Amino acid sequence: xxxxxxxxxxxxxxxxxxxxxxxxxxxxxxxxxxxxxxxxxxxxxxxxxxxxxxxxxxxxxxxxxxxxxxxxxxxxxxxxxxxxxxxxxxxxxxxxxxxxxxxxxxxxxxxxxxxxxxxxxxxxxxxxxxxxxxxxxxxxxxxxxxxxxxxxxxxxxxxxxxxxxxxxxxxxxxxxxxxxxx
Amino acid sequence: xxxxxxxxxxxxxxxxxxxxxxxxxxxxxxxxxxxxxxxxxxxxxxxxxxxxxxxxxxxxxxxxxxxxxxxxxxxxxxxxxxxxxxxxxxxxxxxxxxxxxxxxxxxx
Numbered sequence: 001x002x003x004x005x006x007x008x009x010x011x012x013x014x015x016x017x018x019x020x021x022x023x024x025x026x027x028x029x030x031x032x033x034x035x036x037x038x039x040x041x042x043x044x045x046x047x048x049x050x051x052x053x054x055x056x057x058x059x060x061x062x063x064x065x066x067x068x069x070x071x072x073x074x075x076x077x078x079x080x081x082x083x084x085x086x087x088x089x090x091x092x093x094x095x096x097x098x099x100x101x102x103x104x105x106x107x108x109x110x111x112x113x114x115x116x117x118x119x120x121x122x123x124x125x126x127x128x129x130x131x132x133x134x135x136x137x138x139x140x141x142x143x144x145x146x147x148x149x150x151x152x153x154x155x156x157x158x159x160x161x162x163x164x165x166x167x168x169x170x171x172x173x174x175x176x177x178x179x180x181x182x
Numbered sequence: 183x184x185x186x187x188x189x190x191x192x193x194x195x196x197x198x199x200x201x202x203x204x205x206x207x208x209x210x211x212x213x214x215x216x217x218x219x220x221x222x223x224x225x226x227x228x229x230x231x232x233x234x235x236x237x238x239x240x241x242x243x244x245x246x247x248x249x250x251x252x253x254x255x256x257x258x259x260x261x262x263x264x265x266x267x268x269x270x271x272x273x274x275x276x277x278x279x280x281x282x283x284x285x286x287x288x289x290x
């Protein structure tokens with residue numbers, strides 16, 4: 001899988017490898033479209049739909065990266081939990097109203113685009129110019145191994161994460177309750 | 183390399199992650215509501231996670247570690263979304279708007 005392919009051994013379009021490549025290209029297109037909608041749509045509900053599409057595509061990427069477990073967690077946590085929470089927040093706190101016409105922020109507009117393009121160019125240059133050296137695999141990364149690692153080598157972080165989540169939940173309740181009337 | 187085999191290469195995923203990350207930066211800079219900025223921040227986190235998973239698949243000796251790291255990113259993102267959205271709702275109750283241009287109480 002990892003050996004560099006030359007122009008000569010490009011797979012036929014309707015072989016298993018070729019179809020896999022087509023699915024991958026479609027996934028890239030779908031994910032980027034979703035991300036673009038999420039970053040630029042006028043209405044927040046559309047941005048939310050865009051980010052749902054984008055996260056689903058990212059789950060497909062995890063599948064291609066040998067990790068169906070992470071793909072499932074991506075769907076479960078991002079699409080199933082975070083996006084639903086954001087949709088509740090949109091319904092509670094963002095009445096769609098006429099667009100403001102005042103002077104825009106300095107960074108919104110061409111300057112923001114230039115900054116994003118510079119970041120993208122810089123990271124692409126880094127990714128393309130570096131000679132990446134793979135290490136020899138010492139494990140396979142199955143769900144069983146993830147579980148064992150999580151509860152042995154990384155158990156401290158695991159506990160801390162659960163503490164952070166607990167505090168976040170309590171904090172969210174406390175912050176959102178304050179000033180409630182009726 | 184042909185276009186159909188690009189999913190075998192690390193750089194494809196890195197460039198794609200960079201693309202999502204810079205889309206997130208663009209959204210974060212241009213959005214005028216707090217919820218829109220939060221959505222853009224989630225986009226950036228997705229790009230970062232893809233980078234971690236790609237390095238994990240292609241370079242790391244132990245492929246479990248990168249997945250655990252991406253899991254932690256998800257947990258932090260969930261905590262961040264919960265706190266951020268409750269702050270948004272609190273701000274909305276107080277100012278009756280979530281537009282960043284209207285939240286000028288600390289402006290000098």
